[in-house]
Amino acid sequence: MKFLIINGPNLNMLGLREPDVYGRRDYATLCALCEAWCAEAGVECEIFQSNHEGVIVDRIQEAYGKVDGIIINPAAYTHTSVAILDALKAVGIPTVEVHISKVSEREEFRQVSFVRLYAARTIEGMGFDGYGEAIRWLKSYILTRKN
Ligand code: CA2
Numbered sequence: 001m002k003f004l005i006i007n008g009p010n011l012n013m014l015g016l017r018e019p020d021v022y023g024r025r026d027y028a029t030l031c032a033l034c035e036a037w038c039a040e041a042g043v044e045c046e047i048f049q050s051n052h053e054g055v056i057v058d059r060i061q062e063a064y065g066k067v068d069g070i071i072i073n074p075a076a077y078t079h080t081s082v083a084i085l086d087a088l089k090a091v092g093i094p095t096v097e098v099h100i101s102k103v104s105e106r107e108e109f110r111q112v113s114f115v116r117l118y119a120a121r122t123i124e125g126m127g128f129d130g131y132g133e134a135i136r137w138l139k140s141y142i143l144t145r146k147n
Contacts, residue, residue, distance in 0.1 A: 001139060008049075053081055061087055064091040069141075096121050
């Protein structure tokens with residue numbers, strides 16, 4: 001089983017500011033944790049980060065027929081991007097949306113998510129651990145659907 005983990009704009013800057021919201025750990029640490037969680041789950045993974053909406057759309061399209069699951073933190077594009085929602089719908093790959101912070105309890109504009117309209121599950125407010133939960137949950141979701 002292969003997962004694509006996609007991180008949107010500014011997540012590469014984690015750890016530099018707003019430690020009360022996103023924690024003190026940096027993006028390299030998040031990637032290392034995701035790799036370890038995927039290895040533990042016996043899932044192959046590729047991690048991708050971009051600050052550009054169209055580049056994220058291109059990467060989702062490239063995943064068609066090549067990956068079994070997508071875990072995506074679209075960051076600010078969560079709240080604006082119909083293009084990312086449409087790309088996920090177009091490829092039809094099972095997807096989990098992850099947010100480090102509890103977006104449902106933050107500013108009103110962060111409570112809107114276009115990606116949630118497609119995602120099989122949204123995980124928020126668990127910090128980096130939310131990605132681990134997403135990896136384990138998505139693996140069993142895909143296996144259950146196959147049987
Ligand atoms: O909670 C999340 O994971 C978010 O997707 C993170 C995004 C934010 O726009 C979403 O509303 C919620 C922000 C990503 C990184 O933001 C930084 C801010 C300051 C310093 C470093 C990164």
